[in-house]
Amino acid sequence: MSATADTPRTAVVTGANKGIGRGITRRLAELGMRVYLGARDEERGLAAERELRADGLDVRFLHLDVTDETSVAQAAKRLEEEVSHLDALVNNAGVGGSALPPSQVPVAEVRRTYETNVFGVIAVTNALLPHLRRSPAGRIVNISSVLGSLTHAAALEDPTGVFPPGVFPALLEYNTSKAALNAVTVTYANELRGTGILVNAVSPGFVATDINGHRGVLTPEEGARIPVLLATLGEDGPTGTFVGEDATPTGQQLSW
Template sequence: MHDKKVALITGANKGIGFETARQLGQRGMTVLVGARDAERGEAAAKRLREEGLDARFVRLDVTDGATIDAAAKWIERELGRLDVLVNNAGIVVDQQKPSECNLDDVRKVYDANVFGVIAVTQAMLPLLRRSAPHARIVNVSSGLGSFALQTDPRSPYASINILGYNSSKAALNMVTVQFAKELRDTGIKVNAADPGYTATDLNNNSGTQTVAEGTEASVKLATLDDDGPTGGYFDRMGPVPW
């Protein structure tokens, strides 16, 4: 039996996902670098191994059920269980006004940011249950998915009207709550993380936080004690209003 904790991070070849894998690796976990592109994923895992971490590439496109199933089978065969799942992969496509955005673009965003998270969570749950009550699921959401912040004129997020992305993250928040309620009795904790506005390729590196700062919430929620929260929504400073 593999003695280290095992964490799978989707979209871990760069940005916040890569840094999450690094930091969980630094905490002694075996980190599975999920990536849809083999070359980028292998390169990221190799970089972490060169830093002395136990990192392995797993091909995983969150919009492709065959790669999700293959990843779950591989993890079962190689490691036998999963302790942490960080649903980090996410995209933004539509930037136009809601009245003008392309519906196919909105669907693409939902495929990755919402349906992808549901599919990966369902596929990995049997492996996570083997580590109950200590297993943790982190869904990487965004402050832009908060109804409270979107409707508060004092919030800097109130003026950011990206229909597909913002509504996908609001949906992901509810997905988080639904899984948390189902799993409450198992001890498996499911929480939504808001990284905060972080400089990555997602926003052409315009974010005001460093990637290390943007990773804090995910790492905290991935390493919660057994008396920690479930079904919540947190940034690195604490709870975010729904």
């Protein structure tokens, strides 16, 4: 390892060249962290790096396709060479799905969504966990959605207020992948209890992104607020929680 013990606080954000991921990257860098901007498209990733570095931020493009095991391994190797530890991992990379009724969704499309939203998170987390273990306060934040809540789905109730009472979209690929991601979050949180690594999920709110055709009411910067809060928790912070954006200082607790 070429990095020294005085390596600054460091974070990795996946899917960070645009949208919420880019907003998270900016906010973490503004807090003084060195942020590796993970993106699978090199041209877009480097463009985002240049724009953020022009603002004086320590942001570095990290070529990372969460669905490609070789790409994930190469990203982990680069971090091993450049930093002594990793303080925060924000698993933001995600894809949406079709609006077809569940009974009409091809199984292949479900698999495609899970490759990014679930298996990609597991692959990246496992690859970077050794780096997080070397931090005195490692943090893992998984970007989920209230649509992944089984409790709220069964009650046809959206506590965030995006959908009216009695309305809860039945999106097979997206909802179930986020429900699986929530289960992944709790599982890792339980494994890592007592290690100093805190693992939480967040629903960033109805943010205008490509996934929803930019119909969201929040900006990516606003959607980055709670993820950044969880990525920078103090040692007394929670683990294994599901937090949603509701404009309050610490967000609202959502049901799994």
